[in-house]
Amino acid sequence: MRRPRRLRATPVLRRMTAETSLEPRHLILPMFVADGIDEPRPISSLPGVVQHTMDSLVAAVAEAVEAGVPCVDLFGVPRPGDKDAEGSASWDPEGVLNRALARLRREFGDAVVLMADTCLDEFTDHGHCGVLRDSRGGTVVDNDATLVNYRRMALAQAEAGAHVVSPSGMMDGQVEAIRDALDAGGHTDTAIMAYSAKFASAFYGPFREAVGSSLRGDRRTYQQDPANRREALLEAELDVAEGADFVMVKPAMAYLDVLREVADASPVPVAAYQVSGEYAMICAAGERGWIDRDAALAESVLAIRRAGADQVLTYAAVELARRLRGDR
Numbered sequence: 001m002r003r004p005r006r007l008r009a010t011p012v013l014r015r016m017t018a019e020t021s022l023e024p025r026h027l028i029l030p031m032f033v034a035d036g037i038d039e040p041r042p043i044s045s046l047p048g049v050v051q052h053t054m055d056s057l058v059a060a061v062a063e064a065v066e067a068g069v070p071c072v073d074l075f076g077v078p079r080p081g082d083k084d085a086e087g088s089a090s091w092d093p094e095g096v097l098n099r100a101l102a103r104l105r106r107e108f109g110d111a112v113v114l115m116a117d118t119c120l121d122e123f124t125d126h127g128h129c130g131v132l133r134d135s136r137g138g139t140v141v142d143n144d145a146t147l148v149n150y151r152r153m154a155l156a157q158a159e160a161g162a163h164v165v166s167p168s169g170m171m172d173g174q175v176e177a178i179r180d181a182l183d184a185g186g187h188t189d190t191a192i193m194a195y196s197a198k199f200a201s202a203f204y205g206p207f208r209e210a211v212g213s214s215l216r217g218d219r220r221t222y223q224q225d226p227a228n229r230r231e232a233l234l235e236a237e238l239d240v241a242e243g244a245d246f247v248m249v250k251p252a253m254a255y256l257d258v259l260r261e262v263a264d265a266s267p268v269p270v271a272a273y274q275v276s277g278e279y280a281m282i283c284a285a286g287e288r289g290w291i292d293r294d295a296a297l298a299e300s301v302l303a304i305r306r307a308g309a310d311q312v313l314t315y316a317a318v319e320l321a322r323r324l325r326g327d328r
Contacts, residue, residue: 024068045206087120105161129169151181197232203277263308
């Protein structure tokens, strides 16, 4: 009779028969760069994560490259006075995100993949991911007016040096609109990672501190309902048809079933985002001695890989990459 435990007897046997691998190449590091600060600003609800200055951002990206992390995903944090109803600082070449992309491209060239968050929420004074308009039911996000600004934003990011743009606003038709703008602007090699299944989740709280969000209310009219699984598959299918080069499920840990089904169906690579609340919970429990923080972070990211993610966005990317390489 076959006894599976035989293959668990030694560390070498376990490594040899592991069905899922976790390597530095699977990791993407989300990062924040802020205008108007003179030194990195810690984010209280995200232990170990900061809002970077331009100089500290360059140093941190260099550390990520040295650790073997192949990609960083950049979020911009403008000064409050630079926000407006349209989010126009997002496509201004002198806006914080585009300046940071240009600086990193000059410093690193193609040594690291530069991904940019392509969403208006950090740049609007109301904190929503799109342009607002009045309707009989109240104020709503205008999908088509928002697409106009997404085109502007994606084009500015590509011109600043982004290898990948990442529309995260969950507007209908956002991938097609951005692909058309990039191609018309001569950026046919700029890839799109689409937030295809981004759920209206309770796990985003620390992120809103990280980007200085101005949001009042919620985003349930455009982010996906946590109750829906088939809808996530439809969203991913539509994004691929519109030209997405990657699709993403966000959050990751609470949606591993959705991730598995998207990965099974997708003809393009699938990413998943271990979001701020998921990361922060592990850190908080570790700080209290309730769990082994380092082991839990590694296990959680391995589980995301096991569920089907080709890439995992995690704030622990650099420390995980170093441990995977045997660095101390």
